[in-house]
Structures are given as structure tokens and as C-alpha cells.
Amino acid sequence: MNREDSPFDLVRYPLKVRRLVVAGVRDLSPRMRRITLGGPELEGFVSLAPEDHVKLLFPAEGEAEPALPVVDERGEIRPPPGARPIARDYTIRARHADTIDIDFLLHGHGVASSWAARAAPGHVLGLAGPRGSRLLRMLPTWQLFVGDETALPEMTRRIEETPSAVRNFVVALVEDAKDQVAWPELAPPRVEIRWVHRADASGAGDVAKRLVDLVRAAKLPDPRDGFAWLAGEASETAAVMRLLVREQGWERIRVHASGHWKRGVVAHDHHEPLS
Numbered sequence: 001m002n003r004e005d006s007p008f009d010l011v012r013y014p015l016k017v018r019r020l021v022v023a024g025v026r027d028l029s030p031r032m033r034r035i036t037l038g039g040p041e042l043e044g045f046v047s048l049a050p051e052d053h054v055k056l057l058f059p060a061e062g063e064a065e066p067a068l069p070v071v072d073e074r075g076e077i078r079p080p081p082g083a084r085p086i087a088r089d090y091t092i093r094a095r096h097a098d099t100i101d102i103d104f105l106l107h108g109h110g111v112a113s114s115w116a117a118r119a120a121p122g123h124v125l126g127l128a129g130p131r132g133s134r135l136l137r138m139l140p141t142w143q144l145f146v147g148d149e150t151a152l153p154e155m156t157r158r159i160e161e162t163p164s165a166v167r168n169f170v171v172a173l174v175e176d177a178k179d180q181v182a183w184p185e186l187a188p189p190r191v192e193i194r195w196v197h198r199a200d201a202s203g204a205g206d207v208a209k210r211l212v213d214l215v216r217a218a219k220l221p222d223p224r225d226g227f228a229w230l231a232g233e234a235s236e237t238a239a240v241m242r243l244l245v246r247e248q249g250w251e252r253i254r255v256h257a258s259g260h261w262k263r264g265v266v267a268h269d270h271h272e273p274l275s
Contacts, residue, residue: 004029008133009023009137013129014127015071015075016071016129016176017068018126019247020037022120022121023122025121029179029180030178031106032182033095044098047131049134050258051091051231052130052133054127054128055088057085058085058111058112058126063244066086067082077130086111090102094157115173120152125187138227140226141165141221142226144170145170146230146237146240147173147230147232148172148231148260149182151185151231154168155229169191169193170186170193171214173192173236174195174197175199176195194214196210204233211236212239212240216248223254224251226254229256230256231260233262233263234260234261234263237257241255
């Protein structure tokens with residue numbers, strides 16, 4: 001998508017790799033954990049858009065600290081000697097004066113979830129990026145959000161940073177009712193929300209159908225005045241995107257859709273286009 005086809009302006013940042021230290025850990029629900037990171041190397045960190053993503057660099061098995069890459073004179077990341085660091089993409093939930101918050105889904109497997117489940121103050125994590133921010137040029141009068149636990153941190157941050165006059169409609173996918181408490185910011189009246197529980201679905205296809213059916217049945221305002229933020233599992237996100245664009249007549253420029261993860265794929269590339 002070129003600039004004329006994109007609703008975003010891109011702001012670039014010099015790439016930097018940082019060594020950060022866990023400053024705090026807080027459980028938001030049985031499966032969501034907020035980890036606060038800080039340290040002197042956080043100075044100068046910028047995140048202007050809620051969907052800014054960074055690469056978190058995790059220690060190898062048995063190591064206390066990650067092997068951090070370096071940024072060369074051309075601004076490109078070069079791996080350290082030996083094994084490459086283990087990296088996963090995450091968004092920033094909040095930026096404070098001298099710390100940042102990142103929310104982790106504790107799903108019982110994978111390097112990021114396993115690290116987060118053991119994290120404690122003083123533990124060390126690497127961070128690279130963000131490379132830039134994409135700033136929405138238009139100011140919609142209302143927004144539609146459809147996403148799962150991997151998307152809700154950025155979606156919640158976007159709602160917080162949106163003018164109060166903008167209406168927000170959310171379809172949120174979580175494991176069960178116990179996980180809803182992780183998102184107190186999504187309560188009415190600021191948000192009109194519908195919850196979908198993965199535990200109640202008969203399978204992956206049923207989850208996608210439930211998301212699509214809820215959006216289809218919702219009494220939403222005119223899409224010409226709105227903007228849709230869709231993210232989560234790639235096939236589920238693509239199903240909602242097809243509903244909006246092919247059935248409901250949304251302009252593609254008013255739909256931002258990202259597959260944060262893909263069922264059966266490790267370290268899925270979220271830049272992969274959806275169809």
C-alpha cells in the first residue's frame with residue numbers, strides 16, 4: 001500500500017537495541033500478565049502509536065540475560081557472536097516517564113509466555129525498536145475493534161488515546177469470563193462491547209463464525225465515517241475483514257487488519273497480508 005492508498009503517515013525512528021530490567025509484575029487475569037520494564041537505556045524511547053511494535057529479545061535456556069545484537073553504522077541490526085537471540089514481536093501497552101508496560105498472554109507454551117510466567121523484578125530482557133510509528137491521518141467519528149488477547153493491549157491503548165467524542169464498538173475474544181477482568185478500560189459507557197469466549201466454541205472455525213456473526217448483527221453507524229481495527233489470529237481476522245469489505249461495503253482504506261499470530265505457525269510474520 002503506497003502513501004496515497006494508506007490512511008497512515010509514517011514517522012521513522014533510529015533503530016536502537018536496549019537492555020531493560022523488570023521493574024514490576026502484575027497479574028491482570030488468570031492468563032494475562034503485565035510486566036513493567038525500565039532502566040537507564042530506556043531514555044529516548046518513543047512510541048507515538050498504539051500499534052507500534054518492538055522485538056523483545058529473550059535469554060536462551062539456562063541464561064540470565066539475552067545475547068543482544070548491535071546496530072551497525074547503516075542502522076541495521078547485526079546478530080551477536082554465537083547463537084542468535086530469541087525474538088518475538090510485542091506492542092507497548094503504556095509508556096510512562098521512566099518505564100513501559102507490556103502485556104503477556106500466559107498460554108502455557110512458547111518462549112515469551114514461559115519467560116513472562118517466571119518473570120520477577122530484576123530479570124533482564126532485550127528490546128529492539130520500534131522502527132517507527134504509523135499515525136492515522138483521518139479522524140473518524142467512530143471506531144470498530146475486533147481482536148483477541150494479543151490485540152487488546154493496543155486496542156485499549158488506542159481507545160484511551162482517542163478523543164472522547166469518538167464512539168467505540170468492540171468485539172473482544174478471550175478464553176472465558178475470568179479473562180474479561182483484564183480489560184476494565186473496555187467497560188461502558190466509553191465502549192459498546194461484545195465478548196466472545198473461546199472456551200464456548202466448538203473449534204477454530206466456530207470462533208471465526210462467532211466473530212463474524214456478532215459484527216454482522218451489530219447496529220453500527222455508517223462505515224464511511226468509521227475506521228476498523230482488526231487483529232488477532234490470522235484466519236479469524238481475515239474472516240472479519242472479508243465481511244466488512246466484501247459484504248458491508250467498507251472502503252479498504254478504512255480497515256486496518258493484522259494477523260498477530262497464525263494457528264500452527266511459530267513466530268508468524270504479522271506483516272504477511274491477509275486475504
